[in-house]
Amino acid sequence: MELQVLRWFREVADGATVTETAERARITQPALSRALARLEVEVGTPLLTRSGRTLIPTPAGRLFREHVDQALDQYDLGLRAVTELVxxxxxxxxxxxxxxxxxxxxxxxxxxxxxxxxxxxxxxxxxxxxxxxxxxxxxxxxxxxxxxxxxxxxxxxxxxxVEPLLLTVPPRHRLARRKRIRLAEVADEPFILLRSGYALRVLTERLCAEAGFSPKITFEGEEVETLRALVAAGLGVALLPPPRATSSPTPTTSRSTADTSDAEAAGTDPAPQLHVTDVNSTRExxxxxxxxxxxxxxxxxxxxxxxxxxxxxxxxxxxxxxxxxxxx
CATH class of the missing domain: 3.40.190.10 (Periplasmic binding protein-like II)
Structure with missing residues (x-):
C-alpha cells in the first residue's frame, strides 16, 4: 500500500473527481483508477461507489478514510519532526x-x-x-x-x-454620546449578529439572556468588521470587540486611527462603542x-x-x- 495512493483516495473521498485528482498528480486517469482498484483489493472491500460524475465513499470507505487521515497525519508529522531534529x-x-x-x-x-x-x-x-x-x-x-x-x-x-465586548451603536444613535450602558437598555433595538455556529453569536445571545431579553436579529454576517460596518451604516447595534489596527494610531482626532480607518473607507462615520455594566461583557x-x-x-x-x-x-x-x- 503506497502512501501516495492513500492521498489520492483521500482526495477522491473528499469530493474531487478522478480526472481532477489525476491532473494534480500528473498521471493518466486510467492509471489513477487502477491504483484505487488495487487499494480496494488490498483492503478487501469496495471503498468508493459512483454517484453521477463523481465517486463517493461507501460505508467502509468512510471508516477507512478516518484511519487514512490519522496515518497520513502521523507520517507527515514524523517527516517534520525528523527534519526539525536534523x-x-x-x-x-x-x-x-x-x-x-x-x-x-x-x-x-x-x-x-x-x-x-x-x-x-x-x-x-x-x-x-x-x-x-x-x-x-x-x-x-x-x-x-x-x-x-x-x-x-x-x-x-x-x-x-480576556477581551471586552462593547456595545457598538450607529454614530447618530440616541446613545452615541454615552460612555457606559446597561445591556437591558437596548432590549428593543435591532441587533446585528454573526451567523449561527460562531462563538461570538452564542456569547451575545447568552449575555442578552442574562440581561433579560432575546435580541431582535435584523442582519447576520460572517466577519466582525462586516458587522461593524453595518452598525456604522445605522442598521442596528452589536456586541463587538474593540477595533484593532496593525499600525500605531496617530492622535490627530478624538478617535484613534483604529476606530476610524475601516468606517472612513466604507464612507460612513465610525460606530461609537459603549462599556456594558450590567453583565460581564467579555470573551476569553x-x-x-x-x-x-x-x-x-x-x-x-x-x-x-x-x-x-x-x-x-x-x-x-x-x-x-x-x-x-x-x-x-
Missing part, C-alpha cells in the same frame, strides 16, 4: 486563529518569535471557531488561538487574555493544541512563546490606544 532552526509552525485576531494579536506574536528564530516558517489560517477546531483535529494546524467554545477530549486549551481568548500529539520543536517553542507573551501584547495595545487619545 535542522531545528528551519521548522514550520501551522497556526490557525480567529479572523479578528489577524490585525493585532497574531502579527506581534509571530514577529517577536522570529526575532529569536528567523528561519522558522509559518503557515497561517484564519477561520471561525468550528473550522479552527477541525483544522487542529485533522492535523492541518499544530496550534489554534480561539475562544473556549468547545469541549473536546483531545484538546488542551490555555487562556491567554486562548491557545489550544492536541493533548495526545507531541508538537514538533518549532511549534512547541512557539507555544511557549505565546503563553508567555500574549498578555504583554494585549497590555501594550491597550496602552497605545489610551495614549492615542488627546487630553481632555
Amino acid at each position: 535542522d531545528p532552526a528551519h521548522g514550520l509552525v501551522p497556526l490557525a486563529f480567529l479572523h479578528t485576531l489577524g490585525t493585532w494579536l497574531v502579527p506581534p506574536l509571530v514577529s517577536s518569535f522570529r526575532e529569536a528564530h528567523p528561519q522558522v516558517r509559518f503557515e497561517l489560517h484564519q477561520h471561525g471557531e468550528a473550522s479552527i477546531l477541525q483544522e487542529l483535529v485533522d492535523g492541518a494546524a499544530d496550534l489554534i488561538i480561539t475562544s473556549p467554545t468547545f469541549a473536546h477530549p483531545r484538546v488542551t486549551w490555555r487562556r491567554l487574555l 481568548l486562548g491557545l489550544a493544541w492536541l493533548t495526545d500529539r507531541e508538537l514538533p520543536p518549532a511549534s512547541a517553542a512557539f507555544r511557549d512563546h505565546v503563553l508567555s507573551s500574549a498578555q504583554a501584547v494585549s497590555s501594550g495595545r491597550r496602552r497605545a490606544r489610551r495614549e492615542s487619545r488627546p487630553p481632555g
Whole structure:
C-alpha cells in the first residue's frame, strides 16, 4: 500500500473527481483508477461507489478514510519532526486563529518569535471557531488561538487574555454620546449578529439572556468588521470587540486611527462603542493544541512563546490606544 495512493483516495473521498485528482498528480486517469482498484483489493472491500460524475465513499470507505487521515497525519508529522531534529532552526509552525485576531494579536506574536528564530516558517489560517477546531483535529494546524467554545477530549486549551465586548451603536444613535450602558437598555433595538455556529453569536445571545431579553436579529454576517460596518451604516447595534489596527494610531482626532480607518473607507462615520455594566461583557481568548500529539520543536517553542507573551501584547495595545487619545 503506497502512501501516495492513500492521498489520492483521500482526495477522491473528499469530493474531487478522478480526472481532477489525476491532473494534480500528473498521471493518466486510467492509471489513477487502477491504483484505487488495487487499494480496494488490498483492503478487501469496495471503498468508493459512483454517484453521477463523481465517486463517493461507501460505508467502509468512510471508516477507512478516518484511519487514512490519522496515518497520513502521523507520517507527515514524523517527516517534520525528523527534519526539525536534523535542522531545528528551519521548522514550520501551522497556526490557525480567529479572523479578528489577524490585525493585532497574531502579527506581534509571530514577529517577536522570529526575532529569536528567523528561519522558522509559518503557515497561517484564519477561520471561525468550528473550522479552527477541525483544522487542529485533522492535523492541518499544530496550534489554534480561539475562544473556549468547545469541549473536546483531545484538546488542551490555555487562556491567554480576556477581551471586552462593547456595545457598538450607529454614530447618530440616541446613545452615541454615552460612555457606559446597561445591556437591558437596548432590549428593543435591532441587533446585528454573526451567523449561527460562531462563538461570538452564542456569547451575545447568552449575555442578552442574562440581561433579560432575546435580541431582535435584523442582519447576520460572517466577519466582525462586516458587522461593524453595518452598525456604522445605522442598521442596528452589536456586541463587538474593540477595533484593532496593525499600525500605531496617530492622535490627530478624538478617535484613534483604529476606530476610524475601516468606517472612513466604507464612507460612513465610525460606530461609537459603549462599556456594558450590567453583565460581564467579555470573551476569553486562548491557545489550544492536541493533548495526545507531541508538537514538533518549532511549534512547541512557539507555544511557549505565546503563553508567555500574549498578555504583554494585549497590555501594550491597550496602552497605545489610551495614549492615542488627546487630553481632555
